[in-house]
Amino acid sequence: AAGVIQSPRHLIKEKRETATLKCYPIPRHDTVYWYQQGPGQDPQFLISFYEKMQSDKGSIPDRFSAQQFSDYHSELNMSSLELGDSALYFCASSLQSSGYKDTQYFGPGTRLTVL
Amino acid sequence: QQQVKQSPQSLIVQKGGISIINCAYENTAFDYFPWYQQFPGKGPALLIAIRPDVSEKKEGRFTISFNKSAKQFSLHIMDSQPGDSATYFCAANSSASKIIFGSGTRLSIRP
Numbered sequence: 001a002a003g004v005i006q007s008p009r010h011l012i013k014e015k016r017e018t019a020t021l022k023c024y025p026i027p028r029h030d031t032v033y034w035y036q037q038g039p040g041q042d043p044q045f046l047i048s049f050y051e052k053m054q055s056d057k058g059s060i061p062d063r064f065s066a067q068q069f070s071d072y073h074s075e076l077n078m079s080s081l082e083l084g085d086s087a088l089y090f091c092a093s094s095l096q097s098s099g100y101k102d103t104q105y106f107g108p109g110t111r112l113t114v115l
Numbered sequence: 116q117q118q119v120k121q122s123p124q125s126l127i128v129q130k131g132g133i134s135i136i137n138c139a140y141e142n143t144a145f146d147y148f149p150w151y152q153q154f155p156g157k158g159p160a161l162l163i164a165i166r167p168d169v170s171e172k173k174e175g176r177f178t179i180s181f182n183k184s185a186k187q188f189s190l191h192i193m194d195s196q197p198g199d200s201a202t203y204f205c206a207a208n209s210s211a212s213k214i215i216f217g218s219g220t221r222l223s224i225r226p
Contacts, residue, residue: 033213042204042216043159056213090158092214102147104214106158
């Protein structure tokens with residue numbers, strides 16, 4: 001079965017640079033969530049989109065923005081990168097209109113390293 | 116403040132033994148409790164999940180026990196195998212919203 005796809009898998013950036021992470025949800029899934037996981041930490045919710053509209057917002061820095069496109073893929077844009085932004089970034093997707101709307105499936109993640 | 120409290124932080128179990136991880140929550144609005152398994156450098160993989168109207172759910176070697184009145188739930192892994200060595204996260208969410216994760220348990224199964 002098709003899973004959540006994230007690209008790139010690894011990204012190395014310098015401080016103050018920008019980065020764009022992409023997420024392709026499971027086909028027909030209409031909701032995308034972004035999470036950040038620091039070393040040895042649990043994933044922390046950043047932001048979510050349902051039907052291309054922002055549905056919830058967590059502890060996402062103002063330097064970050066995200067959107068969901070008409071094909072339901074999502075992009076997380078990160079500017080003025082800081083050393084502390086180094087982490088694993090996960091995208092998860094779900095289907096709101098199903099009986100399993102609570103079930104979120106995670107992608108393999110993008111490892112961002114800021115030097 | 117951790118909304119979902121998980122223990123222990125790490126656990127070592129002999130092969131063939133039972134691994135038990137415990138979680139507790141405060142927010143009674145939570146209505147869905149999944150467990151995720153994560154290997155180093157990989158994404159969390161959904162293992163098993165339960166809703167509060169059920170006290171127990173079993174899938175293969177994995178069982179969730181749920182105590183609604185105590186606001187506690189636990190994961191039991193029967194006949195633990197070396198391949199089960201991973202980090203396990205309990206979690207909770209409500210109304211298809213963001214997932215709140217526990218702090219994780221690093222499980223090691225000794226051969």
